[in-house]
Amino acid sequence: xxxxxxxxxxxxxxxxxxxxxxxxxxxxxxxxxxxxxxxxxxxxxxxxxxxxxxxxxxxxxxxxxxxxxxxxxxxxxxxxxxxxxxxxxxxxxxxxxxxxxxxxxxxxxxxxxxxxxxxxxxxxxxxxxxxxxxxxxxxxxxxxxxxxxxxxxxxxxxxxxxxxxxxxxxxxxxxxxxxxxxxxxxxxxxxxxxxxxxxxxxxxxxxxxxxxxxxxxxxxxxxxxxxxxxxxxxxxxxxxxxxxxxxxxxxxxxxxxxxxxxxxxxxxxxxxxxxxxxxxxxxxxxxxxxxxxxxxxxxxxxxxxxxxxxxxxxxxxxxxxxxxxxxxxxxxxxxxxxxxxxxxxxxxxxxxxxxxxxxxxxxxxxxxxxxxxxxxxxxxxxxxxxxxxxxxxxxxxxxxxxxxxxxxxxxxxxxxxxxxxxxxxxxxxxxxxxxxxxxxxxxxxxxxxxxxxxxxxxxxxxxxxxxxxxxxxxxxxxxxxxxx
Numbered sequence: 001x002x003x004x005x006x007x008x009x010x011x012x013x014x015x016x017x018x019x020x021x022x023x024x025x026x027x028x029x030x031x032x033x034x035x036x037x038x039x040x041x042x043x044x045x046x047x048x049x050x051x052x053x054x055x056x057x058x059x060x061x062x063x064x065x066x067x068x069x070x071x072x073x074x075x076x077x078x079x080x081x082x083x084x085x086x087x088x089x090x091x092x093x094x095x096x097x098x099x100x101x102x103x104x105x106x107x108x109x110x111x112x113x114x115x116x117x118x119x120x121x122x123x124x125x126x127x128x129x130x131x132x133x134x135x136x137x138x139x140x141x142x143x144x145x146x147x148x149x150x151x152x153x154x155x156x157x158x159x160x161x162x163x164x165x166x167x168x169x170x171x172x173x174x175x176x177x178x179x180x181x182x183x184x185x186x187x188x189x190x191x192x193x194x195x196x197x198x199x200x201x202x203x204x205x206x207x208x209x210x211x212x213x214x215x216x217x218x219x220x221x222x223x224x225x226x227x228x229x230x231x232x233x234x235x236x237x238x239x240x241x242x243x244x245x246x247x248x249x250x251x252x253x254x255x256x257x258x259x260x261x262x263x264x265x266x267x268x269x270x271x272x273x274x275x276x277x278x279x280x281x282x283x284x285x286x287x288x289x290x291x292x293x294x295x296x297x298x299x300x301x302x303x304x305x306x307x308x309x310x311x312x313x314x315x316x317x318x319x320x321x322x323x324x325x326x327x328x329x330x331x332x333x334x335x336x337x338x339x340x341x342x343x344x345x346x347x348x349x350x351x352x353x354x355x356x357x358x359x360x361x362x363x364x365x366x367x368x369x370x371x372x373x374x375x376x377x378x379x380x381x382x383x384x385x386x387x388x389x390x391x392x393x394x395x396x397x398x399x400x401x402x403x404x405x406x407x408x409x410x411x412x413x414x415x416x417x418x419x420x421x422x423x424x425x426x427x428x429x430x431x432x433x434x435x436x437x438x439x440x441x442x443x444x445x446x447x448x449x450x451x452x453x454x455x456x457x458x459x460x461x462x463x464x465x466x467x468x469x470x471x472x473x474x475x476x477x478x479x480x481x482x483x484x
Contacts, residue, residue, distance in 0.1 A: 002161035020069030076117035091346035101198025119153030145404035148178030155182035173424025176436035180399035180448025191431035192237035195230035203312035216465035220244035253287035263397030271442025301426035307374035314358030403445035438474035
């Protein structure tokens with residue numbers, strides 16, 4: 001059952017080939033049998049079976065929606081009422097969320113079944129899922145390698161068949177990069193398309209939730225349920241949500257593809273370059289034309305991103321002070337000691353590094369030199385994308401400069417780790433939608449093709465991805481150790 005698509009699972013449930021309870025038990029058994037990936041922080045077995053029984057009752061009454069009874073798992077950044085929501089941190093290891101995030105609320109309303117909460121880099125800060133308080137997640141395709149981050153648990157769980165679909169969040173590539181390294185489909189929607197209410201904030205002007213799935217068709221189904229205006233989120237876009245599945249079958253004849261020249265520098269792994277070239281040629285066969293475009297400010301994206309994201313993280317994480325909830329140090333001597341030791345003992349090294357960078361950038365005398373300048377660069381990057389997308393319908397290129405790297409390979413060099421997101425970060429700065437779809441392998445490791453569209457062009461991106469997946473079979477590949 002773990003190899004079936006969401007539409008196949010839904011059809012099987014309606015035809016009574018299996019029940020939601022049986023489907024849920026199948027996934028819970030797989031999770032229990034395969035703990036080595038460390039993809040889950042919390043498994044909510046009893047809750048899942050209760051939700052599955054309720055879904056079966058709805059199916060029996062003919063009250064089912066397109067996702068009724070289908071299991072999923074949430075990245076442990078989405079507040080889930082009555083369940084530990086840790087954000088991969090010791091700081092929130094004892095935090096039981098008193099309410100549901102809007103995304104969780106919407107998917108519960110769709111009568112989906114929550115299998116549990118997935119491992120992630122601490123407070124979504126990382127590119128390898130090695131900063132988690134609960135230990136690193138392993139890549140199902142290469143267990144000695146990282147799955148990418150920060151949504152590494154989500155990517156690994158979907159790739160290994162430990163969940164048919166999962167939620168993720170993307171601040172600088174954290175859906176697309178792990179999707180690429182684990183050989184699945186990941187979609188970062190336009191900023192504001194999916195509510196951030198109840199999604200624990202890292203960098204508020206960059207964070208965006210989205211689906212992580214095996215295929216574009218599956219991602220379309222989940223995004224349909226996730227997207228929409230939320231009055232509780234002041235950054236939520238008050239725009240109608242299209243039917244994401246309606247145009248999946250439309251032809252790509254006449255599609256104009258732009259290849260940003262900055263995406264194909266000498267730093268790009270030759271195996272990945274070959275895969276991307278083959279994927280673009282496949283699009284030519286589907287009726288597309290291809291031209292080169294330029295994003296001249298792209299080289300400034302990483303420094304601008306790490307100033308902005310660190311500044312916002314410094315502000316957002318100030319609430320974790322040991323007073324109201326979360327970790328509190330033992331026997332504090334006074335209020336200052338409580339703050340200093342609680343934060344010092346509960347935050348990991350990468351979180352501390354980014355808080356320090358952000359606090360420095362926002363401090364008196366440096367705000368204009370760093371934070372304001374970074375925001376000005378952000379506008380230049382956004383303008384570059386606007387100009388490029390005025391010439392073409394979609395931008396394509398690699399998601400990562402190299403395939404999945406070994407565990408521990410970059411933990412001692414933060415700059416090298418940051419460079420893992422060189423092709424994804426600029427999209428978040430501009431607030432655009434983008435996808436990673438499986439496009440082949442380099443050295444036996446998955447490679448993702450990057451699709452970048454105009455604002456609120458998710459429907460078009462899903463169509464472009466789906467047509468490629470209909471013509472190829474890369475999204476159907478399964479890691480050999482997890483096929484059975």
